Amino acid sequence: MKTVWVEGATGKAGKRVTAALAAAGLAVRAASRHPGVPTANVTPVPFDWADESTWAGSVAGADALFLKGLDVLDDAASVIARLIATAPRAEHVVLMSAFGVDKAPAAAPRARVEQAVRESGRNWTILRPNWLMQNFDEDDAVYARAIRDDDELYAGSGTHRAAFVDTRDVADAAVAVLTTDGHHRRGYDLTGPRSLTFAEVAETLSAASGRAIRHVDADLETHRAHFARSGRPDAWVEHMMELFAFVRADVFDGVTGDVRRLTGHAPRSLEDYARSACSCP
Incomplete structure (x- = not known):
């Protein structure tokens, strides 16, 4: 084995x-x-x-x-x-x-x-993988605490988009590359089926949870303060700020077919994720 x-x-x-x-x-x-x-x-x-x-x-x-x-x-x-x-x-x-x-x-x-x-x-x-959907209900420092406690999705993103991917699809892709041939010296870009704004994410989470979750399009100073309240090290805070700079530069906007190519099934949608997360969070 x-x-x-x-x-x-x-x-x-x-x-x-x-x-x-x-x-x-x-x-x-x-x-x-x-x-x-x-x-x-x-x-x-x-x-x-x-x-x-x-x-x-x-x-x-x-x-x-x-x-x-x-x-x-x-x-x-x-x-x-x-x-x-x-x-x-x-x-x-x-x-x-x-x-x-x-x-x-x-x-x-x-x-x-x-x-x-x-x-x-x-x-x-x-x-x-693109941004992980499970950040919305499992990672307090990124999104989950503010969603759970304040019905707020903090993301200084404007109308820029990301093709969020479910970690279950990442896991399925990992199984594929570790159990089938042809994947050595290869890279795969894992995304969900659609690229979404954070406002659209908030709408989807609201529909699934029955709560009015709103997107907070924070300015840089407010966004940095939000991440700093997590208690994580300063280097992590700056890392998150850099990631959102990439969001605003449309780095995460692309959709690929690599999940289907590796796993044989379509990537799970944000709606699929939100239903499985139920009360989210």
Whole structure:
């Protein structure tokens, strides 16, 4: 049985990748700082990017690695290169990067991470999802707390659009590239079926939840203050501000067919997501 090590296995994407791989019959080493209890085909293992003493034991026995990368570390590329080197048995590295990174300057942190994976000496596949729908109900620091507590979707985006993708489709894509041939040295851009404004997102969430959720098109100062209230580090706040600058530059506006190409099914719509999230959040 093929063994896949999944980083961030308790997060929005990681927990769904873990579940999908296990359901497909693969053995999963589910890595996180706070590993849970074993389930069918899933072995939780401790892992902390900040503690290299956890790395070797965590990746031991893995035939493939699923990495999410490090968004706010300047030296993320070298850190990820060291981790891959710690897993000599792993022949395939799948990186969950982000939509548009392949068009970013070569010196950009995420572009350097992609380059480190390509230069790792292993077979590699890069998945580049657009904005994740599950941010709306699962990530308090980004959107979920303001939606839950104040019926507000904070996004300084104007009328610019993003082709939001469901993490379940990211998980299905991960299963495809790890269980079928033809995906080595390839990158895939994962999107939902339509590109939407944040005002349209608020309307969809309102219809699904029965609440009047409004889009707050915040100016830069207000938006930065909103993210700062999350308690996350300043580097994360600036990272989010940079992402919204990309939104306003229409970086996330494109729709691709890669979810269908990889999985054989159409990508889930925002309406599909909102119905499954029910009260959202």
